[in-house]
Amino acid sequence: MEQRISLTTLGVRDIAASASFYEALGWRRAETPEGIVAFDLIGQTLALYPLDRLAEDIGLAPSTLGTGAVTLAYNCRERDEVAEVLNAASAAGGEILRPASDVFWGGHVGYFRTPDGHIWEVTHNPLAPLSPEGAFRWNGYG
Amino acid sequence: MEQRISLTTLGVRDIAASASFYEALGWRRAETPEGIVAFDLIGQTLALYPLDRLAEDIGLAPSTLGTGAVTLAYNCRERDEVAEVLNAASAAGGEILRPASDVFWGGHVGYFRTPDGHIWEVTHNPLAPLSPEGAFRWNGYG
Numbered sequence: 130m131e132q133r134i135s136l137t138t139l140g141v142r143d144i145a146a147s148a149s150f151y152e153a154l155g156w157r158r159a160e161t162p163e164g165i166v167a168f169d170l171i172g173q174t175l176a177l178y179p180l181d182r183l184a185e186d187i188g189l190a191p192s193t194l195g196t197g198a199v200t201l202a203y204n205c206r207e208r209d210e211v212a213e214v215l216n217a218a219s220a221a222g223g224e225i226l227r228p229a230s231d232v233f234w235g236g237h238v239g240y241f242r243t244p245d246g247h248i249w250e251v252t253h254n255p256l257a258p259l260s261p262e263g264a265f266r267w268n269g270y271g
Numbered sequence: 272m273e274q275r276i277s278l279t280t281l282g283v284r285d286i287a288a289s290a291s292f293y294e295a296l297g298w299r300r301a302e303t304p305e306g307i308v309a310f311d312l313i314g315q316t317l318a319l320y321p322l323d324r325l326a327e328d329i330g331l332a333p334s335t336l337g338t339g340a341v342t343l344a345y346n347c348r349e350r351d352e353v354a355e356v357l358n359a360a361s362a363a364g365g366e367i368l369r370p371a372s373d374v375f376w377g378g379h380v381g382y383f384r385t386p387d388g389h390i391w392e393v394t395h396n397p398l399a400p401l402s403p404e405g406a407f408r409w410n411g412y413g
Contacts, residue, residue, distance in 0.1 A: 130296045130297055130298070130345065130356050130360075132297075132298050132299065132310060132312055133312045133313050133345070133406075133407075134279065134312055134315075134317065134343045134344065134345065135344045135345055135346035135394070135401075135407035136289070136342075136343060136344035136346065136392070136394075136407060137276065137279060137315050137341060137342075137343055137344070138341065138342045138343075138392070139337075139341055140340035140341070140342075145376075154272045155272055155274075156272070156274045156300055157274065159408070159409035159410060160409070160410060161409060162376075167409040168274055169273050169274070169408040169409050170274055170275045170314070170315075171314035171315065171317055172313035172314035172315065172402075172404075172406035172407070173312075173313065173314070173315065173406070173407050174407055174408055174409050175275075175276065179378060180340060183295070183340070183342065186369075186374075186380075186382075187340070187342070187369060187382045187390060187392075188368050188369050188382070189368065193339065194337070194339040194340040195283075195336070195337010195338055195339055196337055196340040196341070197331070197335065197336040197337055198281065198282035198322060198325070198336040198337055198338040198388075198389075199279060199280065199281055199282070199285075199338070199341040199389070200278075200279075200280045200282075200325065200329070201276045201278075201279055201280075202276065202277045202278035202279070202280060202285065203272065203275070203276065203277055204277035204278065214272050216373075217272055218272075226329050226330050226331065227328075227329060227330050232328075233379035234304075237366050238328075238411055240328075240329045240330070246340075247340075247341070248329060250278070250280070250329075252277070252278075259277075260314075262314075263273055263275050264314035264315070265275075265278060265313040265314070265315050265316055266274075266301070266303060266316055267301035267303060267309040267311050267316050268301060268360075269303070
């Protein structure tokens with residue numbers, strides 16, 4: 130198994146509402162069939178899919194699927210961008226769980242929850258600069 | 272907000288056991304401080320982090336965090352690879368939730384659950400060929 134993720138799929142209760150949240154943040158959808166929403170990222174894709182259909186595809190009851198023990202992190206190029214992204218998420222209908230603040234390892238971090246319950250971390254990590262196109266790796270692009 | 276995810280973090284109860292699962296699949300860890308495990312992917316990173324510490328960082332009770340309404344998909348280059356990857360996941364201690372089988376849109380799909388409860392989809396999608404390095408986008412490369 131090669132070291133990659135192709136698609137991260139978020140099971141959501143109201144796919145139109147969830148799609149609107151990301152579109153309000155300026156993201157553009159890929160062309161997809163009815164009933165699924167996809168946003169192409171760097172080397173992978175984020176998909177939105179109805180929670181009950183996701184559960185059916187996997188073969189589990191929807192009530193056994195939770196949200197939140199996965200966080201999706203958006204790393205910023207500059208420290209002040211963290212608060213800006215949190216503000217944009219709030220304006221788009223997200224809930225700020227933790228405002229931008231410094232953390233022990235030298236970063237600047239906040240969290241927001243999307244209207245469908247998924248949790249995003251917004252971070253500036255001065256130890257791991259992004260690539261020019263915005264790609265991330267653990268020990269940074271130099 | 273640019274269109275990307277930097278880090279996908281899985282909150283897990285036993286980080287050593289979770290790390291062993293991915294290492295048994297052949298993945299190599301990035302150099303990290305004690306207490307966190309990271310696997311660099313294509314343009315982003317998958318991290319493992321203790322569930323209680325993740326909850327504390329976000330400011331939520333660990334009991335409010337579930338798993339499973341996010342799936343991580345691994346797309347294969349060939350149809351027969353789907354069963355091979357599911358077999359590797361099973362050998363590494365994963366639970367097969369759905370064996371490899373054809374789906375209505377022309378793909379070949381299975382699901383497994385990792386020992387820490389996170390759900391992976393394994394897919395061959397003939398409509399969306401991968402890039403030579405294995406990157407995915409919704410309508411394919413090439």
